[in-house]
Amino acid sequence: xxxxxxxxxxxxxxxxxxxxxxxxxxxxxxxxxxxxxxxxxxxxxxxxxxxxxxxxxxxxxxxxxxxxxxxxxxxxxxxxxxxxxxxxxxxxxxxxxxxxxxxxxxxxxxxxxxxxxxxxxxxxxxxxxxxxxxxxxxxxxxxxxxxxxxxxxxxxxxxxxxxxxxxxxxxxxxxxxxxxxxxxxxxxxxxxxxxxxxxxxxxxxxxxxxxxxxxxxxxxxxxxxxxxxxxxxxxxxxxxxxxxxxxxxxxxxxxxxxxxxxxxxxxxxxxxxxxxxxxxxxxxxxxxxxxxxxxxxxxxxxxxxxxxxxxxxxxxxxxxxxxxxxxxxxxxxxxxxxxxxxxxxxxxxxxxxxxxxxxxxxxxxxxxxxxxxxxxxxxxxxxxxxxxxxxxxxxxxxxxxxxxxxxxxxxxxxxxxxxxxxxxxxxxxxxxxxxxxxxxxxxxxxxxxxxxxxxxxxxxxxxxxxxxxxxxxxxxxxxxxxxxxxxxxxxxxxxxxxxxxxxxxxxxxxxxxxxxxxxxxxxxxxxxxxxxxxxxx
Numbered sequence: 194x195x196x197x198x199x200x201x202x203x204x205x206x207x208x209x210x211x212x213x214x215x216x217x218x219x220x221x222x223x224x225x226x227x228x229x230x231x232x233x234x235x236x237x238x239x240x241x242x243x244x245x246x247x248x249x250x251x252x253x254x255x256x257x258x259x260x261x262x263x264x265x266x267x268x269x270x271x272x273x274x275x276x277x278x279x280x281x282x283x284x285x286x287x288x289x290x291x292x293x294x295x296x297x298x299x300x301x302x303x304x305x306x307x308x309x310x311x312x313x314x315x316x317x318x319x320x321x322x323x324x325x326x327x328x329x330x331x332x333x334x335x336x337x338x339x340x341x342x343x344x345x346x347x348x349x350x351x352x353x354x355x356x357x358x359x360x361x362x363x364x365x366x367x368x369x370x371x372x373x374x375x376x377x378x379x380x381x382x383x384x385x386x387x388x389x390x391x392x393x394x395x396x397x398x399x400x401x402x403x404x405x406x407x408x409x410x411x412x413x414x415x416x417x418x419x420x421x422x423x424x425x426x427x428x429x430x431x432x433x434x435x436x437x438x439x440x441x442x443x444x445x446x447x448x449x450x451x452x453x454x455x456x457x458x459x460x461x462x463x464x465x466x467x468x469x470x471x472x473x474x475x476x477x478x479x480x481x482x483x484x485x486x487x488x489x490x491x492x493x494x495x496x497x498x499x500x501x502x503x504x505x506x507x508x509x510x511x512x513x514x515x516x517x518x519x520x521x522x523x524x525x526x527x528x529x530x531x532x533x534x535x536x537x538x539x540x541x542x543x544x545x546x547x548x549x550x551x552x553x554x555x556x557x558x559x560x561x562x563x564x565x566x567x568x569x570x571x572x573x574x575x576x577x578x579x580x581x582x583x584x585x586x587x588x589x590x591x592x593x594x595x596x597x598x599x600x601x602x603x604x605x606x607x608x609x610x611x612x613x614x615x616x617x618x619x620x621x622x623x624x625x626x627x628x629x630x631x632x633x634x635x636x637x638x639x640x641x642x643x644x645x646x647x648x649x650x651x652x653x654x655x656x657x658x659x660x661x662x663x664x665x666x667x668x669x670x671x672x673x674x675x676x677x678x679x680x681x682x683x684x685x686x687x688x689x690x691x692x693x694x695x696x697x698x699x700x701x702x703x704x705x706x707x708x709x710x711x712x713x714x715x716x717x718x719x720x721x722x723x724x725x726x727x728x729x730x
Contacts, residue, residue: 235268235269235725236724236725237259237268237269237716237717237719237720237725238269240716241257241269241271241713241716242271244709244712244713244716245696245709245713249701249705250696250699250701250709252698252699252700253696253697253698253699253700253706254272254275254277254696254697254698254699255271255272255694255695255696256271256272256273256275256277256619256620256693256694256695256696256697257269257270257271257272257273257620257692257693257694257695257713258270258271258273258620258621258623258624258692258693259624259682259690259691259692259717259720260624260628260690260691260692261688261689261690261691262627262628262631262681262689262690262691263688263689265628268690268720268722270620270621272620273619273620273621273624273693274619274621275619275620276604276605276617276618276619277617277618277619277620277675277677277695277697278611278614278616278617278672278675278695278697279611279616279617279618279623279670279675279677279695280611280670280671280672280675280676280677281561281563281566281610281611281668281669281670281671281672281677282611282618282623282668282669282670282677282678282679282693282695283566283606283608283609283610283611283616283618283670284557284558284561284566284609284610284611284668285558285623285626285627285668285679285680286590286593286594286606286609286618286626287557287566287569287570287573287590287609288554288557288558288566288569288639288642289593289626289629289630289633289639290573290589290590290593290594291550291554291569291572291573292550292551292554292633292635292638292639293593293633293635294573294576294577294589294593295550295572295573295576296550297549297550297551297635297638298549298550298551299549299550300546300547300548300549300550301326301327301328301546301547302326302544302545302546302547303323303324303325303326303328303331303351303403303544303545303547304324304326304536304541304543304544304545305321305322305323305324305355305358305359305493305541305542305543305544306321306322306324306536306540306541306542307319307320307321307322307364307540307542308320308321308322308369308536308540309368309369311363311364314365315363315364315365315366316365316366316367316368317364317366317367317368317369318368318369319368319369320367320369320370320371320372320506321359321364321367321369321370321371321372321493321504321542322372322374322511322534322536323355323371323372323373323374323403323489323490323493324374324376324377324403324534324536325373325374325375325377325378325401325402325403325404325486325489326377326402327377327378327402327568327569327571327572327575327581328404328545328547328553328568329404329407329553329557329562329564329565329568329569330547330548330552330553330556330565331349331351331404331405331545331547332349332350332351332405332406332407333350333351333547333548334552334556335548335552336552336555336556336559336560338559338649338650338653341560342395342407342479342560343406343407343409345411345429345477346406346429346430347429347430347431348430348492348496349405349406349430349492351405351545352405352489352492352493352496353496354545355493355496355543355545356493356496356497356499356500356502357500358542358543358544359497359502359542359543360500360502362542362543364502364542365501365502365503366502366503366504366505367497367502367503367504367505367506368505368506369505369506370504370506370507370508370509371490371493371494371497371504371506371507371508371509372490372509372510372511373403373485373486373487373488373489373490373493373508373509373510373511374403374486374510374511374534375401375402375403375485375486375510375511375512375513376402376511376512376513376532376533376534377402377533377575377580377581378400378401378402378513378571378575378580378581378582379513379514379515379518379524379529379580379581379582380401380512380513380514380515381400381515381582381583382399382400382401382485383397383399383400384400384567384583384607384608384610384612384613385583385607385608385613385615386607386608386612386613386614386615386616387608387612387613387614388612388614388673391612392481393454393455393456393480393481394478394479394480394481395407395409395479395480395481396479396563397481397563397612398481398482398485398563398564399481399482399483399484399485400564400567400568400571401485401486401568402486402568402571402581403485403486403489404485404489404564404568405485405488405489405492406430406488406492407562407564408481408482408485408488408564409479409480409481409482410428410429410430410432410479410480410482410488411428411429411477411478411479411480412426412427412428412437412454412463412465412477412478412480413425413426413427413428413429413475413476413477414426414441414452414465414469414475414476414477414478415469415475415476416443416469416470416471416472416473417443417471418443419443419471420443420444420445420471421442421443422442422443423439423441423442423443424439424441424442424443424469426439426441426465430492431495432461432482432488432491433491433494433495433508434461434491434508435461435462435463436457436459436461436462436463437462437463437465438457438462438463438464438465439465440464440465440466440467441465441466441467441468441469442467442468442469443468443469443470443471444468444469444470444471445470445471446470446471446472447470448468448470449470450467450468450469450470450473450476451467451468452465452466452467452468452469452476452478453465453466453467454466454478454480456483460483461483461484463480484510486510486511486512487508487509487510490508490509490510491508493508494508511534513529513532513533513580515582517529517532518532518580524582524584526578526579526580526585529579529580529582530579530580533580551638551641551642553565553569554569554642555641555642557569557642558642558643558644558650558668559642559643559644559649559650559651560650560651561650561651561668561669563610563611563612564610566608566609566610566611567608567609567610568609569609570583570586570587570589570590570608570609571583571585571586571609572586573585573586573589573590574586574587574588574589576589577589577592583607583608586606586609587606587607590606590609591604591606594622594625594626596629597622597625597626597628597629598625598629599622599625599626603618603619603622604617604618604619604622605617605618611670611672612672614672620679620693620694620695621693623679623693623695624679624691624692624693627679627680627681627691627692627693628691631681631689631691640666640681643666643667643668643680643681644666644667644668644669645663645665645666646661646662646663646664646665646666646667646714647659647661647662647663648662648663651669652665652667652669655669655707655711656711656714656715659711659714659715660685660715660718660719661682661711661714661715661717661718664682664683664684664685664718665680665681665682665714665718666680666681667679667680667681667692667714668680671703671707674697674698674699674700675695675696675697676695676696676699676703676706676707676710677693677694677695677696678692678693678694678710678714679692679693679694679695680692682714682717682718682720683718684717684718684719684720684721685718685719685721686720686721686722686723688720688722690717690720692714692717694710694713694714696709696710
């Protein structure tokens with residue numbers, strides 16, 4: 194079944210100048226299924242080709258471009274204008290566009306409104322509405338190389354802060370409902386081309402304009418006291434109205450554990466089944482919430498009630514469904530804007546200011562946080578058009594990339610995280626982006642968000658004992674039969690190169706393909722233009 198554990202652990206269009214083209218020895222051409230350049234070969238090109246034309250890689254498809262940031266001259270290129278699935282290399286596009294469009298110091302504001310008057314007894318005679326504005330980092334996370342996911346807490350920081358502000362406003366009770374409002378974005382929780390098996394887990398959390406605790410909760414499973422007892426199962430945070438169906442039995446110590454998780458038939462229910470040995474350590478699984486806006490409303494309601502504020506109505510979600518925005522059979526941005534929730538300044542009871550955007554982009558890049566990428570994509574769409582959606586976000590990305598020299602026809606953008614199997618981009622377009630950012634005012638901040646080989650982020654354990662350690666700043670990308678890496682290299686000769694390596698359809702383990710990608714990086718680190726011109730393999 195989809196949730197069964199084995200767990201998922203998930204100016205420069207004209208700059209090309211003269212390409213260094215290659216020819217390859219006859220035997221290599223016969224043996225390889227890689228589409229190879231047809232003229233001269235450089236030492237670096239020869240070494241890369243010898244690596245990726247090994248028989249074990251011959252069924253795959255490789256795209257590579259390497260260019261000097263100094264003058265844009267291409268050092269090596271292979272299938273650079275072909276389309277590839279980029280996986281999480283999509284986050285490079287989103288991060289660069291966000292820093293460019295919103296600015297490195299941009300801060301989100303998330304507010305709560307009292308829709309109705311407050312009487313002299315502190316009763317809010319109406320609804321309390323928590324309105325999301327697309328901030329993916331409501332918990333105020335700062336990148337920590339030791340912490341790959343948000344800290345596990347019973348009470349999310351953001352919710353506690355908002356609840357305290359409401360208390361300070363003298364609210365004693367809420368006569369109406371507590372509403373989580375995410376109408377800043379269209380209600381499109383999942384991107385086109387996402388795989389069904391991804392939707393259960395934290396890394397596939399649904400996209401919403403209101404995201405508390407990164408739209409995930411943790412299920413803890415511990416063995417019972419004696420063989421045959423049900424396991425002990427709990428959720429963090431505690432979810433109001435959520436049903437965890439416990440079908441896990443405690444078994445003898447010598448037996449292995451086997452846990453399966455899937456969504457139940459009933460809404461907001463999860464089935465957890467299997468067996469857990471009596472001496473086994475507690476297990477933890479990060480699962481995606483079903484409705485982020487309702488999740489946020491439920492958490493805030495519970496926080497207020499812990500403070501003695503009664504909410505007499507329900508915890509509800511208010512969405513803007515795509516079907517509501519149709520005009521003549523197509524979604525209309527103008528109609529969507531009319532249907533979005535609007536509030537008066539005097540209705541604001543509390544608000545939360547986010548950290549600067551750079552902190553959020555750093556977590557997205559270093560940890561490859563999917564939800565952050567999707568929410569930033571939609572936020573770019575909201576800023577550009579008034580309504581956040583996958584379509585408006587993709588349009589904003591394409592508009593930005595046109596400035597780098599990439600036309601709208603050269604790529605397909607279905608989401609921001611790269612989870613989609615319908616994202617398409619070329620290595621050439623990725624290098625154009627990197628060269629553009631090299632001349633951007635935010636270049637240092639942009640580079641600082643990228644994982645550093647052998648040091649941190651998703652590259653912490655890669656290239657650790659190679660010449661590439663500390664010399665590669667790049668974004669990783671991994672999904673089924675996809676392995677990508679794009680970023681910057683500081684060579685031993687002191688030159689800075691932009692590169693994009695994309696491997697698709699290689700039917701080997703991700704670890705083995707990553708190994709080949711990392712070897713290419715070590716070869717690039719050794720690149721010396723003076724020696725390249727003097728020696729040939």
